[in-house]
Amino acid sequence: MAIRDIHILGSPVLRHRAEEIETVDDEVRALVEDLFDTMAAASGVGLAANQIGVARRVAVINAEGQTFAMINPRIVEADGRDSTEEGCLSIPDAFAEVARPQRIVLEALNEDGEPIRMDATALVARAVQHELDHLDGVLFIDHLSPLKRQLLVSRWKKDHRNEPLTRTPRLEEPEETA
Ligand code: NI
Numbered sequence: 001m002a003i004r005d006i007h008i009l010g011s012p013v014l015r016h017r018a019e020e021i022e023t024v025d026d027e028v029r030a031l032v033e034d035l036f037d038t039m040a041a042a043s044g045v046g047l048a049a050n051q052i053g054v055a056r057r058v059a060v061i062n063a064e065g066q067t068f069a070m071i072n073p074r075i076v077e078a079d080g081r082d083s084t085e086e087g088c089l090s091i092p093d094a095f096a097e098v099a100r101p102q103r104i105v106l107e108a109l110n111e112d113g114e115p116i117r118m119d120a121t122a123l124v125a126r127a128v129q130h131e132l133d134h135l136d137g138v139l140f141i142d143h144l145s146p147l148k149r150q151l152l153v154s155r156w157k158k159d160h161r162n163e164p165l166t167r168t169p170r171l172e173e174p175e176e177t178a
Pocket of ligand 1 (some may be wrong): 134
């Protein structure tokens with residue numbers, strides 16, 4: 001169990017498509033523990049393995065009182081539409097409105113290797129989708145129009161130039177980032 005450094009925009013692992021987990025073993029459970037510890041240290045609502053430098057399909061959520069790990073997660077149903085401001089622990093200080101389905105049904109394995117199926121709405125649904133994107137190498141900025149994305153990224157790069165590609169989580173992160 002450990003708090004791990006979080007990879008920041010520009011770190012290549014954030015753009016890798018994470019690999020499926022073949023067997024939920026102790027190594028995977030240790031990764032889940034590290035994700036929970038790091039998410040808590042950063043006050044995040046979700047965290048994907050890519051964000052701690054591990055391109056494997058594992059992520060954790062802590063939103064609206066629901067705390068769970070998801071291994072090899074898949075969204076099997078999605079409906080509705082909801083646009084809300086979103087942020088990411090890997091793109092500190094950047095926020096933008098992102099439209100996503102309002103309700104989803106998630107299938108995954110838990111840390112015991114057992115299948116879970118969950119109906120999620122609102123912030124939980126949003127956090128799950130945001131983390132699944134991470135496992136595919138996708139960031140929330142990729143959902144913006146090209147112009148908005150370009151503005152956000154150029155401003156962000158200006159504010160964060162010469163910063164390292166990883167950073168230690170801080171408890172003072174804005175809430176509800178993932
Ligand atoms: Ni994120």
